[in-house]
Amino acid sequence: MKYILLMYAPKAGFEGYRVWSQTDVQAHMAVLRGINKELTESGEFVDTHGLGWPDRAKIVRAGKDGEPVTDGVFPETKEFLAGYWMVDVETAERAYAIAARISGAAGPGGMPTNMPVEVRQVMSGPPEELV
Amino acid sequence: MKYILMMHCPKTGYESFGSWPKEDIQAHIGFMKQLDKDLKASGELVAAEGLADPRQAKIVRAGKDGAPVTDGVFPESKEFLAGFWIVDVESPERADAIAARASGAPGPGGKPFIIPIEVRQVMSGPPDDLR
Numbered sequence: 001m002k003y004i005l006l007m008y009a010p011k012a013g014f015e016g017y018r019v020w021s022q023t024d025v026q027a028h029m030a031v032l033r034g035i036n037k038e039l040t041e042s043g044e045f046v047d048t049h050g051l052g053w054p055d056r057a058k059i060v061r062a063g064k065d066g067e068p069v070t071d072g073v074f075p076e077t078k079e080f081l082a083g084y085w086m087v088d089v090e091t092a093e094r095a096y097a098i099a100a101r102i103s104g105a106a107g108p109g110g111m112p113t114n115m116p117v118e119v120r121q122v123m124s125g126p127p128e129e130l131v
Numbered sequence: 132m133k134y135i136l137m138m139h140c141p142k143t144g145y146e147s148f149g150s151w152p153k154e155d156i157q158a159h160i161g162f163m164k165q166l167d168k169d170l171k172a173s174g175e176l177v178a179a180e181g182l183a184d185p186r187q188a189k190i191v192r193a194g195k196d197g198a199p200v201t202d203g204v205f206p207e208s209k210e211f212l213a214g215f216w217i218v219d220v221e222s223p224e225r226a227d228a229i230a231a232r233a234s235g236a237p238g239p240g241g242k243p244f245i246i247p248i249e250v251r252q253v254m255s256g257p258p259d260d261l262r
Binding site for chain 2: 004005006047049050051052054056057058059060061062063066067068069070081086093096097099100101103104112114115116117118119120121122123125126
């Protein structure tokens with residue numbers, strides 16, 4: 001079963017990140033890289049991506065002629081997706097365990113960030129009767 | 132440049148999807164399949180995934196011992212990520228144009244559904260000086 005682990009960061013967290021000490025950022029990255037390596041070795045790794053800074057996020061809708069109508073930036077939004085992992089695991093509990101490890105990655109001063117990670121199942125496609 | 136196009140759906144949208152006439156759902160899915168096909172043909176499609184029903188969404192944090200602490204389901208959340216595309220494009224404008232096309236996918240009665248699509252740049256990795 002595929003699950004996506006969505007790492008949400010408060011906007012204040014994104015801004016705070018810029019002022020973490022270099023040592024703290026490096027320690028944080030090292031933990032995440034270690035998780036990626038283990039997931040690759042266990043065959044559970046599908047994909048991971050980090051997203052660009054939320055101060056450049058835009059919402060796009062189709063205009064009347066199909067042309068993009070863009071809206072944003074969103075200074076009032078409190079939480080943004082910082083990045084995600086996709087994993088292929090045997091059980092939902094295993095997905096939660098991986099999410100907890102990500103959440104526990106070291107932050108400033110080596111303390112766990114305890115970042116909330118949303119866990120959602122990924123579908124392989126629409127139900128057959130609707131295709 | 133890689134961009135992620137995140138299709139956010141109001142919770143009521145998820146709930147109403149099941150009550151669309153079957154031909155409207157088929158037209159919607161047909162549109163999305165054609166979009167994937169076109170993006171594959173142009174070499175711009177990196178990934179596309181649909182997420183399972185938000186009623187199964189959970190938030191996970193690391194507990195004191197690193198064990199997962201799960202929280203959810205979230206009946207009060209108004210919006211959920213329904214699915215996303217990652218595209219590799221020449222310009223941000225092209226990402227916006229693809230997002231607008233997805234936004235205009237047909238809804239009930241074949242009318243453009245005008246789904247809000249969040250467009251964010253995807254980073255290839257942390258800055259070199261922080262590895």
